[in-house]
Amino acid sequence: MNKQHLQRGLFSSVATLAAAATLMVGGVTVSAPAAVALEKDGQYYSSKQPYVAPDEQTVASYSKAPAGYAPIYTESMARHGSRGLSSYKYDALLMKMAEAAAKDNGFTSAAVKDEFLANLKAITAANVANGYGMLTGQGADQHQGIGERAYQRNKTLFDAAAKSGDKQAIAYQSSGEARATESGENFARGFNAASGGELADSTVTPADPAGTGEAAKFDKTPNTLYFHKTDNPDGTTKTGDALKIAQEYEDFIANDKTIAGAEDTIASDPQLTAASHDLLRQIFTDDFLAKLADGGYTWYNTADGTKNGAVNCAPGADPAKDADACGEAKKKIASEYDAAMDLYNLYIIAADMKNENTGSHTFDFDRYFRGDHAADARLFAWALDAEDFYEKGPSRAGQNETYKIAQPLLDDFFNAIDKRVNGGKTVATFRFAHAETMMPFAALLGLPYSTQQAADSATDVYTYDNNEWRGEKVTPMAANVQWDVVAKPGNDPATGRAYTPLVRMLYNEKEIGFRDECMPIAKDSHWYKLTELKTCLNADADGKHNTLGDAARLTDGSNPLVPLVSEYASWWQAPQFNEDGTLKSAGKVLNRKVLAENDEKVVAINNAAAKGATATTPSEQQQRALSDRDADKDVATAFRDGFGPVIGAYFADGYNDGNLDKVAAVMNDNGWSGNPAKNVNQYPRPYVTDRGTWAPIADKATGFNQNTGSNDLAGLPKSLNIIKVNTDADGKALGSDGKLHAPDYPKNSYEGSFPSGHTNKAYSRGVVLATLVPQLAPEILARTSEAGNNRIVLGVHYPLDVMAGRIGGQASVAAYMNEHADEVKAASDQLVGYLTARCKADGNGDTLEECIANTGADGSNGYRNSFVDAVSTKPVTDRASALEAYRARMTYGFARTGAAGKAFTAPQGASALLAYAYPQLTDAQRDAVLAATAIDSGYPLDASSQGWERIDLAAALSATVSIDRTGKVVAVTPAAKPSVVTVTDNGGNGSQHNGRPSKPTVTVDANAANGGQLSRTGADVNAVAVAMTLLALAGISLSLWKVRR
Incomplete structure (x- = not known):
C-alpha cells in the first residue's frame, strides 16, 4: 500500500470478517454479496490478479467493420504484466518478525516456524533471481499473447502497412518504468512472431528512448502514462501542465479529509482486527501476538529492524544492479494488521510468480488462506481495493481529480487518431504503463465496474456490497484498453464531406460498448463515429464527467443541487423505474398552470430565435446558441464579450495561451453536476415528438428515447412547436465561432430536461469571472444569462430548467470560494494583474478601473446583444440594459x-x-x-x-x-x-x-x-x-x- 492513509498505522485497530463473510461498516452489518468474477474461487487477489486471456469464442465474436470500411489504425494502453515483489519490504519485514518470534518462542511449533521461514527465504530468493519489480514468466507470456492477438485482429491493417512502401510505422511508448518497458518488449516479441517480423524494423523513432537494445524503440511518455506523480521514473520532474496536474492530484490525495475519513472508517472496522489475529495465530502464539498488539514490538525495514537502522537489502542481491532489492526504511510492522497485510501481499504476489516458484525457490503462501481463512483474504482484498478505489478509481462523489489526471491520456488517444486520419504514417500506437494509469483511465472512460462513485461521506463508505468496483476486474495484471479505427474512402453524399471514421473498443480483449452517453451507429453495434466519441467522452472536459456514476446520477441525497430545485416536484411527478431499469410508473403533471406557462415561454423564445434560418444555415441567434453549447469548455470565446471588445480580447489571449491558468483552474474545478437532479425529475425535453409516451430510456436503434411511457400531461400538448436547428449527417451545425456544434437533439432526447446542465456549467464559469472582476459584473452576468437562454433558443430546455441552472451555478461557486479561498485569491491576482498589464501596455490606463472606463467596457462599448424575445424585450446596449436583461431572466416573467x-x-x-x-x-x-x-x-x-x-x-x-x-x-x-x-x-x-x-x-x-x-x-x-x-x-x-x- 503506497499512500499514507491506510498505510500510516490507521489499521492498527482494524478487524476481520467472520468465516460467514459479512461486512460491517460504520456499525452496520451488511450481508456478503454474491461472489463475482474470480472471487468465486475464493482467491481474492485484488489488483494482483493474473491476466486471463480471452477464449477462442470471445475472439471469434469480435464484430466486423460495417460494409465499405477498412482498418486504418489501432492503439492501446496496457498495464505491465505479472511481476514479482516491487521491492524488498513485505518479505523483509515478516523476516524481522519471524526472527523475533524465533528468539521469544513466538511460533506455535517448530514445524510451523521452519515452514514459515522456508517460505520467506524462498520467495525472497526467487525475487532476487528474477529482479525485484520485474516481470515474471507469467507477465512475459501475458504480453506476448496480447501482442500476437493484436496482430491477428488487425492483420489486414498491418499487412497492408508492410507492403505500402511509404514508411508506415508502429509507435511504442512506455511510462519509463522498467517493468512497463519490459512488458512492451514482450508484446513486440509476440506481435513480431505472429507477423513474421514484417514490421519489426518499422517503428517510430522515439524522442526520449526508454533504454538500449529492445528498449531503444520505446518512447518515454510519463506525462500520459505516469501522470500520477510529479517525479518521473527516470528521476526527472515534470514541467508545465503535466506538473500542475500531478501536483494537484498529489495534494488531493494528501489532504482530502473525506477520503481520509472514509479510509479511517474502513481501517477501524473491528472485523479486520479479528481477521488479522485469526490469520496470524496459525503461525504465532497468542502471547507473542498480544505483545505485538500492545505495542511491545515494532520492526522497521532496516538492517537491524530499528527506526534509524542501516539500509536493509535482500540476501544475495546486488544493489548496484537491483536498487529495489533494498527496502524503504519507513515501512514497518507495528500491529497485527500490519503483519497480516504483509502476509496477504505475499499471498497475492505469489499468484504472479508460478514460473519462479520452483526448485530451491519453492514457496506456499496459499496454505495460510485456505478454508475459513478465505474470508480473511476477502477482507484484506476489500481494504486494498478501498485504497485504490478512493485514491485512483472513481473515488467519492463530487471529486474529479482522479478523472482529471487521465484526461491527457484520453486526449492522446484522440490526437493520435486525428494524426492518422489526416495522413500520418503511424498505423498503431502501443502504450505500456501501470495500475495507477489504468484505474483513473477506466473511471474516465466509464468502463465496466468503474462507473459508480462512493457517497461523499467519511462514514457511508465503499464496500463490496454497495459498489461493483474490484481491483481484479478493473486492473488485473496486463489489463488493457484497445481502440480499433476503420475508415471508408470517398465522401458521404449526405454531407459532401469525407465519411467519419468509426471506432470500437476492447477492454481486456473483450469487445464492449462505450458508456451510455455515447450512441453507436446502430442498435447493438460496437462501432461509434469518431465525432460522437469526441463529444460524449469529452462532454465534461473539466473533469466532471458523467462517469461520476450511478450514485451521483440516480440518488437524491448527496448532490447539493437536488434539494435547491426540489420545488419542481410539486409541479411534476417523475416516472419511476423497476430494479431492472424498466418503467414502473409514468410521469404526471401536478400543476398544469406552471408547466403550461413553461411551454408558452419556450415556444415563444425558440420561435423568435429561428427567424432568418434556412435549410442549410442557422439564424444568427441559433449560431450563437450553437457556439454556447460548449461555453464551459471554450471559455475564452464564450465569455470574452462580457469584458467588451478590447479587454475581452486580452482575456481570450491570456486564457488560451495559459497566462490565466489559475483562473481556468478555479472555473474548471468548481461546479456541481446537474445529472442527479435531472434524473430525479425526468421531465421530457421540449422538442421530443410525443411527451405523452416519452420515457427516459435510450433506444439505440433510433438514437432517441423509447416511447414506452404513458405520461399524464393534464391536457398539455403532447408536442410543442419547437423549431430545431438543421444539422448535417453528424448531427452538427456551424456556430458563430466558426466551429461545428451538436444541438444534441438525439442524445438529449432520452435525458430529462430539468435542470439545464449547460446553464449550470455556464454560470459556474461566468459567476467566477463576475466576482473576480466585479467592475464588469453586470455585463459578464448578462452574457452568462444569454448562454443559459440559448439552451431555450435551441429548443433543448425550458425556462424553468435554465432558472434552476442559474441557482446551481452560483451556489456551487459560492461553495467553492468558501472551501478554496487561497486558489480563488491566486486566480483573482492573476486575472487582475494580467488584464492590467495588457491595458497599460496598450495605453488604456494604469489600472483595470481606468482601462474599463477608457475602453467603455462598462457602458456603450461593452457587452452588446441585439437579440430580443418575449422575456428580454430590449437589446443590450449598455449597463442599464444589461442589468435589465439579467433581471428578466431571473424569473422569465413567470407568475x-x-x-x-x-x-x-x-x-x-x-x-x-x-x-x-x-x-x-x-x-x-x-x-x-x-x-x-x-x-x-x-x-x-x-x-x-x-x-x-x-x-x-x-x-x-x-x-x-x-x-x-x-x-x-x-x-x-x-x-x-x-x-x-x-x-x-x-x-x-x-x-x-x-x-x-x-x-x-x-x-x-x-x-x-x-x-x-x-x-x-x-x-x-x-x-x-x-x-x-x-x-x-x-x-x-x-x-x-x-x-x-
Whole structure:
C-alpha cells in the first residue's frame, strides 16, 4: 500500500470478517454479496490478479467493420504484466518478525516456524533471481499473447502497412518504468512472431528512448502514462501542465479529509482486527501476538529492524544492479494488521510468480488462506481495493481529480487518431504503463465496474456490497484498453464531406460498448463515429464527467443541487423505474398552470430565435446558441464579450495561451453536476415528438428515447412547436465561432430536461469571472444569462430548467470560494494583474478601473446583444440594459407560485460572492447587501432554493454600500463600480465622500454589526427594486419592471 492513509498505522485497530463473510461498516452489518468474477474461487487477489486471456469464442465474436470500411489504425494502453515483489519490504519485514518470534518462542511449533521461514527465504530468493519489480514468466507470456492477438485482429491493417512502401510505422511508448518497458518488449516479441517480423524494423523513432537494445524503440511518455506523480521514473520532474496536474492530484490525495475519513472508517472496522489475529495465530502464539498488539514490538525495514537502522537489502542481491532489492526504511510492522497485510501481499504476489516458484525457490503462501481463512483474504482484498478505489478509481462523489489526471491520456488517444486520419504514417500506437494509469483511465472512460462513485461521506463508505468496483476486474495484471479505427474512402453524399471514421473498443480483449452517453451507429453495434466519441467522452472536459456514476446520477441525497430545485416536484411527478431499469410508473403533471406557462415561454423564445434560418444555415441567434453549447469548455470565446471588445480580447489571449491558468483552474474545478437532479425529475425535453409516451430510456436503434411511457400531461400538448436547428449527417451545425456544434437533439432526447446542465456549467464559469472582476459584473452576468437562454433558443430546455441552472451555478461557486479561498485569491491576482498589464501596455490606463472606463467596457462599448424575445424585450446596449436583461431572466416573467413579501435570508456562504467587490465588509454586511438587492419572493423555485433564486448578483456586485459608524449597512445604491462609504447618519457626510450620496439610497434594517439575522419585508424588497432601477430605467414604472423580470 503506497499512500499514507491506510498505510500510516490507521489499521492498527482494524478487524476481520467472520468465516460467514459479512461486512460491517460504520456499525452496520451488511450481508456478503454474491461472489463475482474470480472471487468465486475464493482467491481474492485484488489488483494482483493474473491476466486471463480471452477464449477462442470471445475472439471469434469480435464484430466486423460495417460494409465499405477498412482498418486504418489501432492503439492501446496496457498495464505491465505479472511481476514479482516491487521491492524488498513485505518479505523483509515478516523476516524481522519471524526472527523475533524465533528468539521469544513466538511460533506455535517448530514445524510451523521452519515452514514459515522456508517460505520467506524462498520467495525472497526467487525475487532476487528474477529482479525485484520485474516481470515474471507469467507477465512475459501475458504480453506476448496480447501482442500476437493484436496482430491477428488487425492483420489486414498491418499487412497492408508492410507492403505500402511509404514508411508506415508502429509507435511504442512506455511510462519509463522498467517493468512497463519490459512488458512492451514482450508484446513486440509476440506481435513480431505472429507477423513474421514484417514490421519489426518499422517503428517510430522515439524522442526520449526508454533504454538500449529492445528498449531503444520505446518512447518515454510519463506525462500520459505516469501522470500520477510529479517525479518521473527516470528521476526527472515534470514541467508545465503535466506538473500542475500531478501536483494537484498529489495534494488531493494528501489532504482530502473525506477520503481520509472514509479510509479511517474502513481501517477501524473491528472485523479486520479479528481477521488479522485469526490469520496470524496459525503461525504465532497468542502471547507473542498480544505483545505485538500492545505495542511491545515494532520492526522497521532496516538492517537491524530499528527506526534509524542501516539500509536493509535482500540476501544475495546486488544493489548496484537491483536498487529495489533494498527496502524503504519507513515501512514497518507495528500491529497485527500490519503483519497480516504483509502476509496477504505475499499471498497475492505469489499468484504472479508460478514460473519462479520452483526448485530451491519453492514457496506456499496459499496454505495460510485456505478454508475459513478465505474470508480473511476477502477482507484484506476489500481494504486494498478501498485504497485504490478512493485514491485512483472513481473515488467519492463530487471529486474529479482522479478523472482529471487521465484526461491527457484520453486526449492522446484522440490526437493520435486525428494524426492518422489526416495522413500520418503511424498505423498503431502501443502504450505500456501501470495500475495507477489504468484505474483513473477506466473511471474516465466509464468502463465496466468503474462507473459508480462512493457517497461523499467519511462514514457511508465503499464496500463490496454497495459498489461493483474490484481491483481484479478493473486492473488485473496486463489489463488493457484497445481502440480499433476503420475508415471508408470517398465522401458521404449526405454531407459532401469525407465519411467519419468509426471506432470500437476492447477492454481486456473483450469487445464492449462505450458508456451510455455515447450512441453507436446502430442498435447493438460496437462501432461509434469518431465525432460522437469526441463529444460524449469529452462532454465534461473539466473533469466532471458523467462517469461520476450511478450514485451521483440516480440518488437524491448527496448532490447539493437536488434539494435547491426540489420545488419542481410539486409541479411534476417523475416516472419511476423497476430494479431492472424498466418503467414502473409514468410521469404526471401536478400543476398544469406552471408547466403550461413553461411551454408558452419556450415556444415563444425558440420561435423568435429561428427567424432568418434556412435549410442549410442557422439564424444568427441559433449560431450563437450553437457556439454556447460548449461555453464551459471554450471559455475564452464564450465569455470574452462580457469584458467588451478590447479587454475581452486580452482575456481570450491570456486564457488560451495559459497566462490565466489559475483562473481556468478555479472555473474548471468548481461546479456541481446537474445529472442527479435531472434524473430525479425526468421531465421530457421540449422538442421530443410525443411527451405523452416519452420515457427516459435510450433506444439505440433510433438514437432517441423509447416511447414506452404513458405520461399524464393534464391536457398539455403532447408536442410543442419547437423549431430545431438543421444539422448535417453528424448531427452538427456551424456556430458563430466558426466551429461545428451538436444541438444534441438525439442524445438529449432520452435525458430529462430539468435542470439545464449547460446553464449550470455556464454560470459556474461566468459567476467566477463576475466576482473576480466585479467592475464588469453586470455585463459578464448578462452574457452568462444569454448562454443559459440559448439552451431555450435551441429548443433543448425550458425556462424553468435554465432558472434552476442559474441557482446551481452560483451556489456551487459560492461553495467553492468558501472551501478554496487561497486558489480563488491566486486566480483573482492573476486575472487582475494580467488584464492590467495588457491595458497599460496598450495605453488604456494604469489600472483595470481606468482601462474599463477608457475602453467603455462598462457602458456603450461593452457587452452588446441585439437579440430580443418575449422575456428580454430590449437589446443590450449598455449597463442599464444589461442589468435589465439579467433581471428578466431571473424569473422569465413567470407568475408567482408562492407568497410575495416574504423576508429574505441570505443563503449560508453566499457572502463569499461579494468578497472581491467589498473586501472591507464582513460576511454579515455582505449578506445585508444581498438582502438589499434581492428580488421579491414567490417566483418559481424560490420555495426550495434557500434564497438562491432571489439573489440578483448583477445588482449586488454593482453598488455603493453605505455603513454607519457602528458598521450597520444603512444604504445600498446603484453605482458604476462596487464601493463602500461610511456615513455619519443615513444621508449625512461620509468618511470617504463629502455630502450626501447623489443616487437614490435604500435603508437596510439589518443588524450587520453584531451578526444578527438579516431579513427584508416584501415592502423593503420592492423599495430596493425601485432604487436599483431608477438610474438605469428612468421613467419605467415598477409594474412594468415586474413584468419584464
